[in-house]
Amino acid sequence: MRPARALIDLQALRHNYQLAREVTGAKALAVVKADAYGHGAVRVAQALEAEADGFAVACIEEALELRAAGISAPVLLLEGFFEADELPLIIEHDLWCVVHSLWQLDAIEQARLSKPLTVWLKLDSGMHRVGLHPKDYHEAYQRLLASGKVAKIVLMSHFARADELDCVRSDEQVAVFEAARKGLAAEVSLRNSPSVLGWPAMSSDWVRPGIMLYGATPFGEEQALAARLQPVMTLESKVICVRELPAGEPVGYGAKFVTSKPMRIGVVAMGYADGYPRHAPTGTPVLVAGQRSQLLGRVSMDMLCVDLTDVPQAGLGSTVELWGKNILASDVAVAAETIPYQIFCNLRRVPRLYCGA
Numbered sequence: 153m154r155p156a157r158a159l160i161d162l163q164a165l166r167h168n169y170q171l172a173r174e175v176t177g178a179k180a181l182a183v184v185k186a187d188a189y190g191h192g193a194v195r196v197a198q199a200l201e202a203e204a205d206g207f208a209v210a211c212i213e214e215a216l217e218l219r220a221a222g223i224s225a226p227v228l229l230l231e232g233f234f235e236a237d238e239l240p241l242i243i244e245h246d247l248w249c250v251v252h253s254l255w256q257l258d259a260i261e262q263a264r265l266s267k268p269l270t271v272w273l274k275l276d277s278g279m280h281r282v283g284l285h286p287k288d289y290h291e292a293y294q295r296l297l298a299s300g301k302v303a304k305i306v307l308m309s310h311f312a313r314a315d316e317l318d319c320v321r322s323d324e325q326v327a328v329f330e331a332a333r334k335g336l337a338a339e340v341s342l343r344n345s346p347s348v349l350g351w352p353a354m355s356s357d358w359v360r361p362g363i364m365l366y367g368a369t370p371f372g373e374e375q376a377l378a379a380r381l382q383p384v385m386t387l388e389s390k391v392i393c394v395r396e397l398p399a400g401e402p403v404g405y406g407a408k409f410v411t412s413k414p415m416r417i418g419v420v421a422m423g424y425a426d427g428y429p430r431h432a433p434t435g436t437p438v439l440v441a442g443q444r445s446q447l448l449g450r451v452s453m454d455m456l457c458v459d460l461t462d463v464p465q466a467g468l469g470s471t472v473e474l475w476g477k478n479i480l481a482s483d484v485a486v487a488a489e490t491i492p493y494q495i496f497c498n499l500r501r502v503p504r505l506y507c508g509a
């Protein structure tokens with residue numbers, strides 16, 4: 153069997169969820185969109201269900217996967233419905249629904265619903281992606297109430313730059329939100345992972361942690377609370393071939409790396425078809441036989457090469473951690489000029505093994 157695998161530590165997942173609760177004192181929707189950022193939405197939701205206040209996903213397909221697996225906790229659709237004909241399913245499966253646009257509000261008014269909806273009414277407080285314009289916010293709230301089709305409304309918004317710890321933009325967004333919701337007596341949900349970890353003074357009845365659940369920091373710098381996160385996924389494989397090369401020999405496609413001295417090189421069963429970033433350059437950290445080393449040359453589809461020159465204990469069959477508790481996914485992301493979100497979401501082909509259930 154090919155030795156590439158992703159170990160998912162559900163105990164670490166629960167630790168990170170509790171941290172989001174503990175530092176905010178708020179109710180927390182565990183964000184499990186995109187197959188729980190590559191960790192497996194059903195297994196992640198099952199592991200958290202006993203303690204989680206609910207879950208959040210990107211679309212009804214993802215929500216129905218959780219329901220089909222028997223998850224009965226609240227599930228929020230972060231973009232609401234894409235077409236009005238999803239509304240009967242939303243009711244049938246008891247899903248919570250974001251309303252971010254006036255067309256969705258029209259659709260709710262026009263729909264015939266067998267039960268009232270729970271709506272999270274989203275304000276565009278300055279990110280300018282989705283969300284109602286502040287001038288429309290009060291009226292949208294009143295229209296939802298007047299429709300008679302809504303049992304509960306939560307007021308929400310989303311931050312564009314909460315991962316930038318010295319940026320004033322998040323405070324400006326809060327000010328826009330506070331002004332827009334003035335006089336509306338409803339619960340509030342503002343905070344994603346970077347604002348949970350980095351903006352302690354911000355208040356929010358509901359928080360929406362995503363990346364922090366999986367143990368990766370959303371910040372590009374050291375941060376005290378982020379340092380308490382426990383990595384959940386360990387992506388590992390094994391050395392399947394070892395070669396000794398003299399100086400001046402190229403390694404891998406395109407000869408992107410050429411030995412500068414006699415070197416020992418290990419070939420690892422891991423490639424971009426598994427989601428390892430192809431753009432990770434020579435020097436990207438890896439752990440081989442318990443020791444830090446580096447990637448060499450271009451990542452290919454099913455294999456990549458690592459430096460064994462200074463890892464004498466490593467050889468054929470040695471375990472290689474690509475990211476996990478020793479090599480942080482966020483550090484691999486920096487090397488590959490991406491973010492840990494994408495590193496995790498790209499995982500595929502590799503079997504996931506769960507522990508700490």
Ligand SMILES: *Cc1c(COP(=O)(O)O)cnc(C)c1O
Binds near residue numbers: 363370
């Ligand atoms: C994805 C998402 C989140 C979670 O964001 P993280 O940065 O991963 O914590 C929260 N809220 C909304 C609206 C989202 O789309």
